[in-house]
Amino acid sequence: MPEIMRLAFKYKLRPNRKQEQAMRNFSGCCRFAYNALLAQEKEEYQEYLEELESRLCWGEALSKDEAKALCVKPKLNQYTFNYALKKLKEEYPFLKEYCHSQLLQQKVMDLYEAFKKFFKGTGGYPKFKKRHSDDGFRYPQGFKTDEDNGRIFLPKIGYIRYRNSRKIEGIPKNVTVREEADGWYVSIQCEFALKPEISIPDIDTAVGIDMGVKRFLTLSDGNFINNLEEKLKPLENKIALLQRRIKHKVKGSNNIKKAYLKLTLLHKRKADIRNDFLHQVSTLLVKNHDVIVIEDLKVRNMSKSAKGSIANPGKNVKAKAGLNRSILNEAWHKFFTYLEYKLKLKGGILIKVNPKNTSQTCIKCGHISKDNRTEQAVFKCIKCGYEANADHNAAQNILRRAGLARMACQANLIRGRQQEPSEAYNSSSIVV
Ligand SMILES: [Zn+2]
Structure with a gap:
């Protein structure tokens, strides 16, 4: 079944x-x-x-x-x-x-x-x-x-x-x-x-994903997708303006009720745009890749706390300090969920890897240091001098780590079955 x-x-x-x-x-x-x-x-x-x-x-x-x-x-x-x-x-x-x-x-x-x-x-x-x-x-x-x-x-x-x-x-x-x-x-x-896992996935299209703030995500093949924040600016400005106006309106008046309704609708539109974006990106990735590697991040579903109701649009969102982080957290959580179920429907494979040091490790020589990342966007290895976009470097590390994870797993399997190890380490049998 x-x-x-x-x-x-x-x-x-x-x-x-x-x-x-x-x-x-x-x-x-x-x-x-x-x-x-x-x-x-x-x-x-x-x-x-x-x-x-x-x-x-x-x-x-x-x-x-x-x-x-x-x-x-x-x-x-x-x-x-x-x-x-x-x-x-x-x-x-x-x-x-x-x-x-x-x-x-x-x-x-x-x-x-x-x-x-x-x-x-x-x-x-x-x-x-x-x-x-x-x-x-x-x-x-x-x-x-x-x-x-x-x-x-x-x-x-x-x-x-x-x-x-x-x-x-x-x-x-x-x-x-x-x-x-x-x-x-x-x-x-x-x-x-659900379809069974694809038995021979197209490993050439295996891809690692690094999630980010400015760039929503960067792929190990160098492609990236920017975050929506720029696009949402006009809408956010409208919301800010309306919020300022509400302050000057008389409490309990019809005017303020109308303004609140308008505010709720704007918030909803923003959420809809975000959600569409997450669907589009996850669909695109699953269409092009059988194997997707992500970091095993501890993201929580925060939609409940950030969402407003009709009477109180976005009241809980007021805590400005944590705002961006929680929105990002929620977006990532949703994105991973979408990615997972869409891959399941296709029979693809989602691999989660340990996120430790993925952004500080040099993809070329493997040197790990905080000093490799003196600038936010640029990765520069202090040992071998390799220079690259920081997110791209991280995404490649994520992909490589999945290879190591699978390799270790395969090696164990093979030891149990008493097969020739040389066959297991044949590059074609290793994902990545
Ligand atoms: Zn290096």
Whole structure:
């Protein structure tokens, strides 16, 4: 059985007014059901905790475990949730009238999953959903994609047009619709069977990548791609101007609300441009190379902390000192993720190597010294005098290190199999 991977393809929807109203009703109903059931559960759980406490307090139980045995813990399973949803629908008929029952069921399943995580200890207590904050509705079936005409069929809504920005690949499994600051989006989750690793990769195209600040990346073959910062300057200037204007506006006024919305949209546009860029670069690299070598950097996914919400656009981004670093960190994290899954889909190979000293080692003579890098952009070996672009030198070191890593690995394999070592070190069998 091949390994299965899931990927989501996101598109901007172009609904008409009637469709937009329907979507707003759907997401409102789903949020209402979710919050109502959560409130019920919360109450029951609170009662259970209070009963535990009182039994301990009055000496009816001598230990916590004894108390737990005496009290009835609220049962949580799919049936209790489905039953609670049924009751809720009877109590609030508008749920039936304005929403598709499948969507409510999916939402309630989400709540159940959240509780499961909580009881397992892998998640916090489920929170109430607020408007615009990570809520939406999901179709597990019944939708149809019609790519040629750039539209998608959603049950009870009909065909909706969308901005056909990327080809849908794999088999669509479910569809989530969500409202964001600048409109409605659909996210189509698709399933792929991964290809096995290419058994004879084209090693001539193996490439090492050095990530950087001014240059986004430099390849071991000397090619490089500049960072987006220059291109984003005009947009950033606009954002800065708007932020300065907001300071002078009256708090709570309509004017300031409008300005905040505009600011959110600008931030979103910036994020979209960045994301497109990461997709384009990773696609290009994977198309041209079967084997890609990167440094094993400790980059973290920081998207949560840097992202703003509608009410508070980019408030967390204010810490200016760490701003560039965190944005870069986030971009690299995303880039590596994209690179990895795109290579997996192709059957290519991603090799991560130890990043230590890659920028201070001379590719020609192997001499390692801080003094090889007295200037940021230029590498100049103090031993052999070799001079080159610093990033290019580093990328070549990264590529070479992968060769050493593979070589060591192969040598071990061969020792285990008792083969002739000379064959193993034949240059054609070594990647790089
Ligand atoms: Zn040297």
